[in-house]
Amino acid sequence: MSTIILEGLNERQREAVTAPPGPVLVLAGPGSGKTRVLTHRIAYLIGELNISPASILAVTFTNKAAREMRERLDKLIGPELAERVMMGTFHSVCARFLRRDIGHLDRGRQNPDQARNFVVYDSDDQLQLMRQVLKELRLDEKQYPPRQILSRISSAKNELISIAEYSRYARTYYEEIISRCYELYQRKLIANNALDFDDLLVETVRLFDQHPDVLQRYQKRYAHLLIDEYQDTNRAQYTLVKQLASAQRNLFVVGDEAQAIYGWRGADIRNILQFEDDFPDAKVILLEQNYRSTQPILDVAQAIIVASRQLKHSKSIWSERKDGLRVRLIETYDEGEEARFVADEIERLRAVSGASLNDFAVMYRTNAQSRALEEALISRGVPYRLIGGTRFYERKEIKDILAYMRLIHNPYDTVSFERVLNVPNRGIGDKTRDQLIQWAASLQIPPYTALQLLASDQEEDQEQRPAPSMPFASRQRAALQSFVALLDELIAARDQISLPELLDLTLERVNYHEALVREYGPDEGEERWENVLELRNVSFEYINFPREAQLPTFLEEVALVSDVDSLDQRRERDRDAVTLITLHQAKGLEYAVVFLVGLEEGLLPHSRSASEMDRLEEERRLLYVGVTRAKERLYLLYAFRRAQWGRYEATAPSRFLADIPTMLIERGPARPVEMVRQTSLFTHRSFGSNQSLAPGGTKRRGRSLSTAGQKNTKEQPQPTRTARFFAGQKVRHAQFGEGTVVTSRVLDDDEEVTVAFPGKGVKRLLAAFAKLEHIKD
């Protein structure tokens, strides 16, 4: 056995890495060396079992994870072998399969070669297309918000529900409308030779389903599958995995149900919970040792997660780093003070410990929360990097140029066509555009073909009046003709020059720099131009591809690579800066110091998730993910009031905070006294004391966070029985010894008590059953 493959792995990790081929489920707690296990597993398959790297397919959730895995594998087995392993996200892997085989599907049957040149629509493109759909169906956008319809269609696709099925099961009028939109939307996608994100998965599943011979080929080719973040797979992804794995059953999946946070986009936690039902002979391995965080941080994480009701595999994570700083809980007046606290604390810690700014991250639920933080950091001159937000590839100027590129690649793409038609302003207004579309529709040809017709017609009978079927005044005609001339020139140049040259030619021909300055003024115009130049830089990375492959490859990667892992960020990596990031994006990352801000009702849990149990539990897991990102220090923050849509609203601390035993937390106004505002203290105290009555009418004071944690007005169901246990009380359990009550819930005939036992962890018990006893202080 080559030692390097197993070096530095613990017993469990080794067991996972060296498990015989066949179904394997690795339940990996946060920080338990999951990526390590995956990479070493691949190395083991190649190095020990002599499996060809080309027959291994590793699927990750983000491009970033894929890249990281590849880098680590490089070091382990060398780049020659590593690069032959197929790695990528579900979406990018499917895109590659379809690039090759989409011709087998009916949508591509007529012209397989053209079908393979499909473009991938991002959410913005989808929106534009849906607008076209609504317009055509004469539906009011107010009544049927395109986003909402898209989200319903997306859910349907994620569940592999076809148009036929959807319309068959449509029960309400609204569903009926959606099914009609679904149908036309899909027809338009095909007409534009486009696939949306969901289609990448759905069409691949369909391909495998309808063409067993094709499936068989892929099954043979990829004899060993490894899937990361299995808890976040949706129905389509799950089906795909089963299809590919069903022949050889060499399926190695890694996941953690406690970190499932993508239910809102169709991920189904049951996929991981039922793995053993799907593969009864599966080997199941638990990775519980955490190498990232100190025990005090893990205690808080554990307290949050055990209060959940849904988790099946009880994992309890632990660390050898028993001592560490207690987690701090900070209340501030508003988001401004919250941000200033964070900025000050970063500066303070940096001064005393000499830590690098890269060691700090601030995490939040919604992107909008980054603003206050940015302001505070800017005012102190602390460099930061904002992950997500308006992504690079979603910026208008970038999308405009990309739309030109896509149109050059595929002039029948109507979404790009309409986007670019009057960018920059060339005198083709809404009316002219609609006329063109109408006219094209009446001839049953794509707008681009209609334009070509217009242009050729001009040449043939010059001086003639426009044919009656062409409803354009001469000025409009001229504008349209010059547009099509431009487009045709660029298309003609496409295969003659390199991608960067093509980009430059486009920018020059549309005078884009000048247009930006004209539209946005010199300052913002230049800033946006910088972004365009950035895109130009990216284009140089494709210069070594064969000429005709440069543009398609570029477009593909741009469509599937989000900013989290974009080239933009790659260059950023060595910059010393604080990271601002959403909780979702933070999954898989780690930082020495983490600030979790905005831990308030309505934000975490988010108000749109509060109504349903499953979504609420997902919010809890999101907090769990955030907490477990921290290696050394963790700060939990909430504000007394927060501005939303330009208006301040009083807030209540997140209910999840009430699940953390007080003794695990250090509460702290770690700010100078003069910063504490009288109003804040006063109002807050009265706010809190209103709430200090427990449901049963007994006072619960001080020791529990839950005193501050309850919402004031909302209906608290009145229990029929009075609670015997309250937060902060000391209790004794026969097996676990002495502990402190965290929360208690009265059930029909018993009481469910959550108790923190020092050294034993946090347990949920039924009071009568567990024979809990009170202890006098």
Add this chain to the structure above:
DNA sequence: CCATTATGTTTTTTT
């Protein structure tokens, strides 16, 4: 057709 103004909407999270 375009610039200005009025009005409405947004914020959940992402491949």
Add this chain to the structure above:
DNA sequence: AACATAATGG
């Protein structure tokens, strides 16, 4: 508060 779309007037 910030941004996008719709309405209005030049």
